[in-house]
Amino acid sequence: MIEIFDFRKGIDDGILQKLHNRSKLENREIAKKVEEIISNVRERKDKALFEYTYMFDGINLDKSTVKVTKEEIKNAYKEVGEEFLKAIDKAIKNITEFHEKQKQSTWMDFKEGIIYGQIIRPLSQVGIYVPGGTAAYPSSVLMNGIPAKVAGVERIVMVSPASKKGINPYVLVAADRIGINEIYRVGGAQAVAALAFSTESIPKVDKIVGPGNIFVAMAKRALYGHVDIDMVAGPSEVLVIADEAANPKYVAADLLSQAEHDIMASSILVTTSLKVAQQVKTEIERQMEYLGRKEIIEKSLKNFGAIIVVNDLQEAIGIANDIAPEHLELNISNAFEIIGEIKNAGAVFVGEYSPEPLGDYLAGPNHVLPTSGTARFFSPLSVTDFIKKMNILYYSKDSLREAKEDVITLANSEGLTAHANSIKVRF
Ligand SMILES: NC(=O)c1ccc[n+]([C@@H]2O[C@H](COP(=O)([O-])OP(=O)(O)OC[C@H]3O[C@@H](n4cnc5c(N)ncnc54)[C@H](O)[C@@H]3O)[C@@H](O)[C@H]2O)c1
Ligand SMILES: N[C@H](CO)Cc1c[nH]c[nH+]1
Ligand SMILES: [Zn+2]
Known part of the structure; x- marks a missing residue:
């Protein structure tokens, strides 16, 4: 079952490393x-x-x-x-x-x-x-x-x-x-x-x-x-940041929603409230009883799930940016105020009425998103993935004459005399 880790006296790097989804790619x-x-x-x-x-x-x-x-x-x-x-x-x-x-x-x-x-x-x-x-x-x-x-x-x-x-x-x-x-x-x-x-x-x-x-x-x-x-x-991931005002029922439901995808899916809660942490754990156990796919959920939560308690939102954001989750839920008051500090996530879901499954199915943004820490450099699937670009260039004779000396100088600086020659032969 999902475990609570108290990081208020210091971040436990060992646990964080274990939770890092990028380790899945190193198997x-x-x-x-x-x-x-x-x-x-x-x-x-x-x-x-x-x-x-x-x-x-x-x-x-x-x-x-x-x-x-x-x-x-x-x-x-x-x-x-x-x-x-x-x-x-x-x-x-x-x-x-x-x-x-x-x-x-x-x-x-x-x-x-x-x-x-x-x-x-x-x-x-x-x-x-x-x-x-x-x-x-x-x-x-x-x-x-x-x-x-x-x-x-x-x-x-x-x-x-x-x-x-x-x-x-x-x-x-x-x-x-x-x-x-x-x-x-x-x-x-x-x-x-x-x-x-x-x-x-x-x-x-x-x-x-x-x-x-x-x-x-x-x-x-x-x-x-x-x-x-x-x-x-790869396997789905969700990281929820929750403050003391978050509804534990909603947070638990959203963590479970990704855990049911795969035994290697990961669901992580980072919260500033020990009370919310404990309530979410209890809720997870309660809700699991009436959901299907219990075997997958149990394995996923045990191996790749965690509830982490931190001192403040800054610490929570730091952990989220480090893990770079596929989905990040901001279940906190005034979430839009801290969005500028979120650097690494495939998709961000803002507020308690934007649960991750809404994006999975209906809202419009793409649900094919980078996982395993690769949200540090990959983006969601988009139209850009299906196009390519070709550069096109035209110079008139006069324009080439004007550019001639600079091109020859640059070609010579690389020792590429045939490049320089390609310009020279035209004049
Ligand atoms: N990141 C995203 O955007 C995103 C979106 C949707 C779903 N997902 C993820 O997609 C995944 C779907 O996984 P799935 O397993 O249901 O379907 P899948 O189609 O991805 O994988 C099924 C295939 O895996 C292969 N396989 C299974 N066990 C194997 C083994 N032991 N050795 C070699 N090959 C094996 C088989 O060929 C099987 O056909 C889940 O992890 C889910 O979280 C991710
Ligand atoms: N959450 C998955 C993306 O990681 C997408 C999905 C499809 N159906 C349900 N969920
Ligand atoms: Zn999903």
């Missing part, structure tokens, strides 16, 4: 396994892909069954209710609105005899990973697919692990709603490797995006360079 055993899967799929292609799918997901696939058919998507509609369709269409509207604001335009500037600028182009082909091991994620279909659509990506290839019953119908309907129709029922590190290198059934893509468990996150990280990736988006 040598998992890294070795992932490397082995990647090299096997690279060499033996479909054969290895189907073997691993049988080993981890328990389903037998071949070239003729790996791709989801139109018929399956049609049948999926029979299994989802009207209420789901209404909710998902609302989510699509909000997520699209949010991401439309991220669009970038080609720009050109003109000086006398000079034109320069940047041309924006969508990526041609991207792979989106939609998790499906311990739960199915129709919401992740939208969060991955909508920014790609808004950017104008031509070919979106979706992979998601299936069970014996096939891919979850809610996932298939979500994909259909936003116009994704190239879907393969494979997951894990083997699916990521297939997207990076091609197999006989799955043609490779230029970039792989999307969240997944530690195997998926490590595979994406290992394959960066063969293919582009968005970020490391």
Whole structure:
């Protein structure tokens, strides 16, 4: 069960290091396994892909069954209710609105005899990973697919692990709603490797995006360079900062919401009140009793959960910035006053009526967010992930003549005489 650590007499670095999510990426055993899967799929292609799918997901696939058919998507509609369709269409509207604001335009500037600028182009082909091991994620279909659509990506290839019953119908309907129709029922590190290198059934893509468990996150990280990736988006995390006025019931519920994702998910509370700390612990135990997924929650809270008591908000902010959580909830009075001090978090949820699951599903901001401490340098998934830029340059003869001596001087300073010559031969 989740433990309370009292840091009021001094921050315990040992405990903090243990809680650091970046340590998950240092797990040598998992890294070795992932490397082995990647090299096997690279060499033996479909054969290895189907073997691993049988080993981890328990389903037998071949070239003729790996791709989801139109018929399956049609049948999926029979299994989802009207209420789901209404909710998902609302989510699509909000997520699209949010991401439309991220669009970038080609720009050109003109000086006398000079034109320069940047041309924006969508990526041609991207792979989106939609998790499906311990739960199915129709919401992740939208969060991955909508920014790609808004950017104008031509070919979106979706992979998601299936069970014996096939891919979850809610996932298939979500994909259909936003116009994704190239879907393969494979997951894990083997699916990521297939997207990076091609197999006989799955043609490779230029970039792989999307969240997944530690195997998926490590595979994406290992394959960066063969293919582009968005970020490391592994097991979910939430860090809540709460003061003495926070409602323990809400705080406990939000910690539990992320713990249910994965045995490696992490839920951390940092509070200035010992009373709130104790009440949240009691609430967690109470609420757990009526939730499902108890086994996952228990493991996650025991290994990656913590309640930390600190002296003041400054200490709490320091810990949050150090851990750089995927989600940061500010459950404190006047939260907007301290937002300027938050440096590292994938997404910040302000006030007690902005619980993290609101962002997971409906509000509009993307839920594919950096984890394992990588919010120090990665950003949430956005339209920018699906575009690239090309610089464009034009000089007239007169403009080049004016620039000539400076270019030659700079080329000579690097000892690159052929560069200097390329200018000289024109005059
Ligand atoms: N960071 C984010 O933005 C974000 C968003 C949504 C979900 N998530 C996370 O996505 C994850 C979803 O995980 P999941 O497991 O439900 O689905 P998943 O699709 O990520 O992983 C399932 C796959 O993992 C592989 N796998 C499982 N056990 C294995 C083993 N022992 N060895 C090798 N491969 C193995 C299998 O191939 C299986 O198909 C959760 O951790 C959740 O927290 C993160
Ligand atoms: N909290 C997850 C991101 O870490 C996203 C999600 C999808 N469905 C529910 N939650
Ligand atoms: Zn969630």
